[in-house]
Amino acid sequence: MKRNTKRRSPSVRVVALGGGTGLSTMLRGLKAHLADGGKRPPKLQISDLTAVVTVTDDGGSSGRLRREYKVLPPGDIRNCLVALSKDEDLLAKLFQYRFPNGRGLSGHSFGNLFLTALTNSTGDFPKAVQVSAEVLAIRGRIFPSTAQNVTLEAVLEDGTVVAGETSISRSRKRITQLRLVPRRVRPLPEVLAALREADLILVGPGSLYTSLIPNLLVEEVSEVIAHSKAMRVYIANLMTQPGETQHYSVADHVRAIYEHTRRRLFDLAIVNSSAVSPQLLRRYRVEGAEPVDPSPEGLARMEIRYVGGDFLRQDGVVRHDAARLSEVVLTEFFRIQR
Numbered sequence: 001m002k003r004n005t006k007r008r009s010p011s012v013r014v015v016a017l018g019g020g021t022g023l024s025t026m027l028r029g030l031k032a033h034l035a036d037g038g039k040r041p042p043k044l045q046i047s048d049l050t051a052v053v054t055v056t057d058d059g060g061s062s063g064r065l066r067r068e069y070k071v072l073p074p075g076d077i078r079n080c081l082v083a084l085s086k087d088e089d090l091l092a093k094l095f096q097y098r099f100p101n102g103r104g105l106s107g108h109s110f111g112n113l114f115l116t117a118l119t120n121s122t123g124d125f126p127k128a129v130q131v132s133a134e135v136l137a138i139r140g141r142i143f144p145s146t147a148q149n150v151t152l153e154a155v156l157e158d159g160t161v162v163a164g165e166t167s168i169s170r171s172r173k174r175i176t177q178l179r180l181v182p183r184r185v186r187p188l189p190e191v192l193a194a195l196r197e198a199d200l201i202l203v204g205p206g207s208l209y210t211s212l213i214p215n216l217l218v219e220e221v222s223e224v225i226a227h228s229k230a231m232r233v234y235i236a237n238l239m240t241q242p243g244e245t246q247h248y249s250v251a252d253h254v255r256a257i258y259e260h261t262r263r264r265l266f267d268l269a270i271v272n273s274s275a276v277s278p279q280l281l282r283r284y285r286v287e288g289a290e291p292v293d294p295s296p297e298g299l300a301r302m303e304i305r306y307v308g309g310d311f312l313r314q315d316g317v318v319r320h321d322a323a324r325l326s327e328v329v330l331t332e333f334f335r336i337q338r
Contacts, residue, residue: 011035011047012333015198015230017145017215019054019076022206024083025319026235027051027140029326031084034139044330049140050194051080052221054214056152056180059166061098061108065116072125072144076211078111081129085136092136126188143191145215151181152214165210172243172288178209178260180217187218195224200333203265204235205320208245208253213260222261231333234266234304235325238276238311238318242288251298258302266304270329271296273308276318284318307332 016026033046055072057063062073082092095111111132118128126147133142154168155161155177162168168175195201203225206212216222225232234257236250245253250271258264271294276284284290296306309328313321 011045012199012330013048013050013194013197014046014200014202015050015052015194016202017052017212017221018204018206019057019211019215020206021079022204022211022237022320023051023053023076024079025322026202026205026325027080027083029322029324031139032323033326033330044327044334046330048197049084050198051084051140051142052145052191052194052215053077053080053142054211055144055146056150056165056210056214058151058164059169061112063166064108065112066149069116069120070149071116071119072147072149074112074115074119075109077129077142077144078109078115080142081111081132081136081138084133084138084140084142086139087137095132095136126190141190141194143188143194145191145218145221146185146187148182148185150185150214152210153179153181154209155179169207169210169241169244174246175209175244178213178217180214185218187221191218192220192224195221195228195230198228198230200329201225201228201230201232202235202329203233203257205237207241208237208248208256210244213257216257216261216265222263222265225265226261226263231268231336232266233268233270233329233332235320235329236269236271236294237292238272238320239284239289240292245292246288247290249293249295249298251295251302253292254299254302254304264302268305268307268332269299270311270325270332271306271308272311272320274310274312276312277314280314280316280318 053076057073062075066073085092097110099105119125152165153163154175156173299306311325313319
């Protein structure tokens with residue numbers, strides 16, 4: 001179903017929701033289109049960019065800090081800060097530095113420790129993110145979807161209940177239901193304000209059950225998106241994930257989001273239509289992963305428009321090409337506006 005965006009200016013206010021490497025990849029592409037004094041053609045210009053990041057990670061450095069210091073997991077936030085930093089070559093490298101050894105330090109990144117120290121100093125994780133954003137001189141804004149310490153819980157197809165993002169990711173059984181603990185979770189007011197003011201709302205790419213749906217389970221977030229006049233875009237994953245989304249098509253991904261939010265959220269799906277190299281394909285299939293079926297007919301039945309293209313970057317792993325992806329998203333937005 002075609003929706004009219006609410007602004008007619010040559011620039012756009014964008015909100016991107018997600019987590020993991022998918023969101024930081026998307027942000028790198030979008031950052032290149034931020035308003036920069038006329039150096040970029042107005043038709044592809046972003047006037048405001050906001051990232052909304054999931055906070056359910058409980059593994060690795062983030063999980064250790066979360067358990068030991070009772071802070072929100074900093075890892076996904078850190079990656080987004082680096083992605084939006086003005087100079088990824090200096091302070092950003094410091095934020096990504098991971099200690100190779102040392103009692104208590106091994107495995108931790110400097111950025112995670114910095115965010116944890118700021119949180120303990122200010123008593124407020126969102127404030128710590130804001131201060132870090134100023135240190136890195138980021139272009140855009142970053143908010144956790146909630147300031148509450150939430151846990152992810154999944155019900156598997158055999159009725160087993162699995163708690164924690166790491167355990168859910170490791171499971172090889174199909175997920176039938178995902179929920180947050182506690183059930184009622186308050187969003188940050190800044191998140192709701194950004195969504196209400198947005199012209200373009202992007203969900204994905206990212207792990208369906210551990211990066212995307214957790215943001216949309218936060219009270220009011222999916223409700224505001226459902227009623228938004230913005231163009232609402234689902235950016236499809238390139239590959240399925242063993243167990244979590246095995247054999248899922250793009251339409252299956254969207255259907256899972258709709259079932260969990262009980263709302264219709266998307267107007268458009270951006271889907272890769274180019275082939276993965278045979279060598280990489282063999283490697284992924286050994287792990288139980290495969291390219292996501294574009295399923296344009298399934299999307300059409302859900303009244304979601306489909307835009308395909310070559311968004312692959314293949315350099316040992318399969319990733320989205322951030323530049324091509326962001327350009328297609330923005331080009332489609334301004335095409336619809338006309």
